[in-house]
Amino acid sequence: MTAMTLRLYELAGAQSDRRFSPYCWRVRLALAHKGLPVDTIPWRLTDKQAIAPSSQERVPVLVDRGRWLSDSWEIAQYLEAAYPDAPSLFGGAAGQALSLLHTRYGDTLNAAIFRFVALDIWRHLHEQDRDYFRTTRERRVGMPLETLVGDRDQRLAAFRDSLAPLRLTLKAQPFLGGERPLYADYAVFGAFQWARCISPYALLAAEDPIALWRARLLDAFDGLARAAPGYDA
Amino acid sequence: MTAMTLRLYELAGAQSDRRFSPYCWRVRLALAHKGLPVDTIPWRLTDKQAIAPSSQERVPVLVDRGRWLSDSWEIAQYLEAAYPDAPSLFGGAAGQALSLLHTRYGDTLNAAIFRFVALDIWRHLHEQDRDYFRTTRERRVGMPLETLVGDRDQRLAAFRDSLAPLRLTLKAQPFLGGERPLYADYAVFGAFQWARCISPYALLAAEDPIALWRARLLDAFDGLARAAPGYDA
Numbered sequence: 001m002t003a004m005t006l007r008l009y010e011l012a013g014a015q016s017d018r019r020f021s022p023y024c025w026r027v028r029l030a031l032a033h034k035g036l037p038v039d040t041i042p043w044r045l046t047d048k049q050a051i052a053p054s055s056q057e058r059v060p061v062l063v064d065r066g067r068w069l070s071d072s073w074e075i076a077q078y079l080e081a082a083y084p085d086a087p088s089l090f091g092g093a094a095g096q097a098l099s100l101l102h103t104r105y106g107d108t109l110n111a112a113i114f115r116f117v118a119l120d121i122w123r124h125l126h127e128q129d130r131d132y133f134r135t136t137r138e139r140r141v142g143m144p145l146e147t148l149v150g151d152r153d154q155r156l157a158a159f160r161d162s163l164a165p166l167r168l169t170l171k172a173q174p175f176l177g178g179e180r181p182l183y184a185d186y187a188v189f190g191a192f193q194w195a196r197c198i199s200p201y202a203l204l205a206a207e208d209p210i211a212l213w214r215a216r217l218l219d220a221f222d223g224l225a226r227a228a229p230g231y232d233a
Numbered sequence: 234m235t236a237m238t239l240r241l242y243e244l245a246g247a248q249s250d251r252r253f254s255p256y257c258w259r260v261r262l263a264l265a266h267k268g269l270p271v272d273t274i275p276w277r278l279t280d281k282q283a284i285a286p287s288s289q290e291r292v293p294v295l296v297d298r299g300r301w302l303s304d305s306w307e308i309a310q311y312l313e314a315a316y317p318d319a320p321s322l323f324g325g326a327a328g329q330a331l332s333l334l335h336t337r338y339g340d341t342l343n344a345a346i347f348r349f350v351a352l353d354i355w356r357h358l359h360e361q362d363r364d365y366f367r368t369t370r371e372r373r374v375g376m377p378l379e380t381l382v383g384d385r386d387q388r389l390a391a392f393r394d395s396l397a398p399l400r401l402t403l404k405a406q407p408f409l410g411g412e413r414p415l416y417a418d419y420a421v422f423g424a425f426q427w428a429r430c431i432s433p434y435a436l437l438a439a440e441d442p443i444a445l446w447r448a449r450l451l452d453a454f455d456g457l458a459r460a461a462p463g464y465d466a
């Protein structure tokens with residue numbers, strides 16, 4: 001079937017082209033992998049009404065031929081089933097099941113990286129989102145964002161050490177999916193692209209195999225991720 | 234091709250049927266998955282000579298028709314290529330590449346679990362291995378084994394929290410490989426089977442989805458892993 005242009009609601013900052021959600025990046029790259037045309041719509045945290053038809057309050061939200069979808073993992077599975085003739089995101093049923101660990105591992109990275117970039121996120125948010133973000137996130141972590149990220153330099157070495165499984169994998173092969181990227185790559189890359197779009201803080205050493213893999217994914221799809229407003233960190 | 238009986242050198246304790254190496258368990262289950270007959274040979278850490286033809290000093294070592302193989306990941310890839318008609322360990326090329334992260338994640342778990350069971354390992358070792366083990370491991374960790382594991386109760390909650398990616402994956406599907414186990418499952422399960430074979434310490438809460446998955450793998454292949462001498466921890 002020929003794809004109609006899909007619609008993707010993406011979290012945006014004060015600048016409407018600063019799209020930084022790690023979960024939205026997973027879907028953006030999955031759509032590029034599938035070669036599906038998409039219109040992206042900037043969305044702010046407090047725009048609950050705009051995505052109400054999805055029956056929940058978070059992005060990414062994808063609209064395909066009147067169908068409203070949410071949750072990046074659910075969306076990836078939907079795309080694989082709805083567009084079976086486009087390049088596979090998983091490389092088969094086993095690959096699809098196996099990719100769930102990569103996805104949940106990516107979630108853990110998002111949580112770890114939040115403790116480095118939370119204040120940078122706040123700084124880039126649209127005026128309408130700033131109080132909402134600070135209040136909800138400070139309640140969740142139990143401290144001011146300034147305190148949360150305040151000791152990030154002291155935590156950096158431990159964070160880098162914690163990436164050992166990813167590093168050792170990417171030392172042995174160019175992508176988590178092997179010679180070419182798969183959804184598993186996008187699920188993990190989202191975390192680093194999020195950081196890159198929102199913060200000048202250098203989470204990775206330049207010579208880290210993870211940084212080299214990130215560069216390969218920044219170049220993918222004609223530099224789609226590299227073209228996004230962000231930092232060289 | 235019909236398989237000749239393969240030979241697997243496995244780390245053993247003072248009791249020769251106490252086979253506890255997490256890396257050996259990966260291979261043992263991979264062989265069962267492939268339906269390959271194997272003779273297992275108890276091996277001790279100081280028996281370097283017995284596996285010298287493998288040109289390295291660690292088990293698992295697998296001997297197949299005169300060919301000596303080492304490194305659990307290398308062995309799994311060898312078995313997949315050498316026995317393509319037996320059930321696949323990876324479910325295809327994508328699954329094979331994707332399984333490397335699970336494998337390196339399993340390595341990380343082994344390192345984390347060592348800090349809980351190191352002294353229990355020492356207690357179960359053959360007389361000939363005890364001094365060697367204590368000396369080399371204490372040099373590596375920079376402290377007596379008693380000190381290393383001494384605060385394990387205080388670290389247990391953080392260890393369990395760190396398993397979130399695994400837990401969330403196994404909440405959604407019975408195995409890392411999906412409806413049935415694949416090599417990725419064995420690569421991670423090895424860590425828990427190691428602990429179970431060597432230590433009465435309860436690393437997992439009984440209701441943890443990871444414990445339920447472990448139980449499914451203990452039951453696999455007619456209870457191969459469950460039959461191994463160990464603890465119910």
